[in-house]
Amino acid sequence: MIYKHRSLLKKLICLILVTCVLYKISHGARDVLSTFLPFLNRVPSKELFNSLSWSNNQCRAVFPGLTKEIDEAVARALYHLCWESSFERYALCIWSLRFCEAILLIVIKERDAILHQINRAITTSPEPLPDTVFAFSILDTIRENAWCFARSNDPKVKGNYWVMPHFSFWSWPKSFIGTMDEALSKIDSIEDKIPWSKKIDKVVWRGTAWFNSIGNTALRPNLLATTKGKTWADVEILQWETNADSAKNAIRIEDFCKYKYIIYTEGLTYSGRLPFHQACASIVITPPPTYLMHNTHLMRPLFSSSLRLSSSSSKDRTKAHSDRRWLKRYKSSEANVVFVDPEWKDLEQTVMWLRAHPDVAEGIAKRQRKMIAEVGYLSQASEVCYWRSLIRGWSQVVEIDEKVWGKWDGQGIENGEGARWETFSLTGKANWA
Structure with a gap:
């Protein structure tokens, strides 16, 4: 009789353990499915393509190959972002994502479209993005160690090139183009x-x-x-x-x-x-x-x-x-x-x-x-996905000297350089020491 009770108890314990494991697995799977359910077995709807709050996992699942340019750039060696004497063609930005704030160190008047694109991608991100300093060029010519609209695809051309989305993803202010x-x-x-x-x-x-x-x-x-x-x-x-x-x-x-x-x-x-x-x-x-x-x-x-x-x-x-x-x-x-x-x-x-x-x-x-x-590679969702991956990828390999660039502490940049994006977007001016 005792043997039978022990056997029954063992079975009961096993049943409880299996139930617990299955419960955990099902709820874990449910969490995963809740992330990707809108995208399973079908192309996302236009409403989803207009959403700006996709996670990084969702971005990579729905847009395979989108970040090929970034992934290849990250695979290259680390480098130090240096101050250059001829920065009249570039804008340098410090972004603080913890506070959803942006500081811009503007050397010249830049295409507002790019800054608006970046700001939109940052402020709508459902996940924190790293602080970083970057340079970008709006010229048709290509520049190393900066974000540009394109790069040469000649395998003989070696260098550190980073491709960003075109300004037309915000707007191309021509009468026959637009947004x-x-x-x-x-x-x-x-x-x-x-x-x-x-x-x-x-x-x-x-x-x-x-x-x-x-x-x-x-x-x-x-x-x-x-x-x-x-x-x-x-x-x-x-x-x-x-x-x-x-x-x-x-x-x-x-x-x-x-x-x-x-x-x-x-x-x-x-x-x-x-x-x-x-x-x-x-x-x-x-x-x-x-x-x-x-x-x-x-x-x-x-x-x-x-x-x-x-x-x-x-x-x-x-x-x-x-x-x-x-x-x-x-x-x-x-x-x-x-x-x-x-x-x-x-x-x-x-x-x-x-x-x-x-x-x-x-x-x-x-x-x-x-x-x-x-399938959405020109959608707003795809665009902000790319910008966020670009910020993540760039921040992994660029080395910043805070003695040169300053440091954002939540109340402003140390030495008064730069301006909040909200202010700069209205005035077009930044305090540059």
């Missing part, structure tokens, strides 16, 4: 109304002819020469007016999506139009980009040289496939962009090939829009 979220909404409307078969069957481009890439100084003149008088092209030089604020022949940024093919040309380095064009269910046609923005690496190129165009020799195809900047190739069933010859020599033949293969062409266009727009 990113407005443009995306208008693009959604166009894509809902105009199927691929009804889009204008031409390549489209507007731009300034003389503003050419440092890596391809004849990029735009060659494009104009190649498309001149062609019935398959709607390519024009912008006729600027009102101090370059608007142009007589401009096309609103969303209206590019009404065309089947959109030509992308880099500027001095990058061009800020690329994200807007990628939101369209149209085919972006471009020479292989020589500079990467923060999400350009999401391109999956189909090289024109792989299409067996009648005008392409085997030598040309071999040369294109040896491009050291874009080593990975994609099949036509996987691609979301088309790369053509840097001199546009095969542009017409590529367009004719795409016309002759409408199913392939439509697939490329739809994959582009799905990758960039529909």
